[in-house]
Amino acid sequence: MSEAATRRVWGVGTSRTMRAHWMLCELDLPYETREIIPRTEGMNDPDFLKHSARGKVPILEDGDVVIGESGAIVFHLADRYRDRARLAPEPATRERSFFDELCLFSLTELDAPLYVIRRHEGLPEVYGESAVAVAAAREYFLRGAEEIERRLEDGRPYLMGDDFSGADLLVATCTRWASFVGIDLPEPLATHGARCEGRPACREAMQRNFPPAALEALGRPAVNAQ
Ligand SMILES: N[C@@H](CCC(=O)N[C@@H](CS)C(=O)NCC(=O)O)C(=O)O
Numbered sequence: 506m507s508e509a510a511t512r513r514v515w516g517v518g519t520s521r522t523m524r525a526h527w528m529l530c531e532l533d534l535p536y537e538t539r540e541i542i543p544r545t546e547g548m549n550d551p552d553f554l555k556h557s558a559r560g561k562v563p564i565l566e567d568g569d570v571v572i573g574e575s576g577a578i579v580f581h582l583a584d585r586y587r588d589r590a591r592l593a594p595e596p597a598t599r600e601r602s603f604f605d606e607l608c609l610f611s612l613t614e615l616d617a618p619l620y621v622i623r624r625h626e627g628l629p630e631v632y633g634e635s636a637v638a639v640a641a642a643r644e645y646f647l648r649g650a651e652e653i654e655r656r657l658e659d660g661r662p663y664l665m666g667d668d669f670s671g672a673d674l675l676v677a678t679c680t681r682w683a684s685f686v687g688i689d690l691p692e693p694l695a696t697h698g699a700r701c702e703g704r705p706a707c708r709e710a711m712q713r714n715f716p717p718a719a720l721e722a723l724g725r726p727a728v729n730a731q
Contacts (some may be wrong), residue, residue: 507546510639512536515553516562518719519543520616520682524575525563527674528582530706532589538713542722547630575614579615579671592671607656607672615679618642622686646683648710650694658703669704677701 516522516527517540529536541547541562546558556564556571564571566576567585572578574685583593594600621642653676656664664672680698684690690698701707 511557511568513539513568515539515556515564516541516543517714517716517724519562520678521575522644522689523710523714524566524637524674525578525582525680525708528579528671529590530590530713531669531674531704532586532616533584533706534582534586534589538716540716540718542719545722548721549712551634576608576675579608579675583671591596591668592674594665594670601687604670606677610649610652611675611679615646615676615683616651618645618649619679619682619686622646626686638688643688647691650683651689653697654693657697663697670677673697673701677707682700703705707723 512529512534513536514522514525516525517538526538539553541550541560542551545551553564554560556566557573562571563575563578564573565581565693567581570581570585571583582591584596587595594604619642622639622702625642626639627637653664661667663669664676665716676694677698680690680694681702684695684698
């Protein structure tokens with residue numbers, strides 16, 4: 506595949522877009538970014554809508570593959586480029602089952618309640634305000650966080666053991682998002698998140714995911730917004 510020309514991320518400025526940028530930086534793969542910022546004029550770009558009819562970021566173009574869903578992007582990149590860095594165990598292994606469990610847990614049990622908070626606290630004009638749903642989502646997130654605490658309680662630095670993986674990336678993007686919405690993180694999650702975010706690839710991805718246009722549109726420093 507010709508490198509950067511066929512590899513492109515559509516979307517910046519959110520936890521979900523961060524996942525695509527972070528994976529590509531961990532793999533040290535060249536790529537282009539289209540700075541589509543949620544809830545801005547850029548979402549109406551006809552080129553973007555050709556790739557995402559439902560108008561959602563991130564989208565990854567990678568040669569013959571064009572996909573949305575940040576979790577699927579993590580799996581795709583980890584598997585296709587496993588010769589560059591081992592960010593997921595080999596498919597159909599015992600380890601891979603644990604990895605998949607962690608990844609799907611983070612998407613359905615951590616990311617999902619955070620998006621409830623985003624919709625019903627952050628975007629009341631679109632989704633309606635619901636203090637009850639938001640309070641329940643905060644509780645639900647903290648219950649999920651306990652599971653991550655249990656996975657880290659033997660003192661391992663990363664969720665799969667000694668090495669960073671896509672599961673850490675997914676959890677760390679959720680913990681940052683949680684802390685952005687004011688959830689007081691249990692210490693093991695905060696420590697794990699800080700460890701993941703100290704990686705050079707994460708710092709590079711932050712720069713790419715929060716370019717000046719995104720920061721200006723979001724009206725805030727380099728943190729999360731959906
Ligand atoms: N489950 C999807 C969520 C995608 C999503 O909701 N993206 C948000 C930004 S994080 C978006 O595009 N929002 C614009 C809108 O809903 O109009 C993923 O993880 O990629």
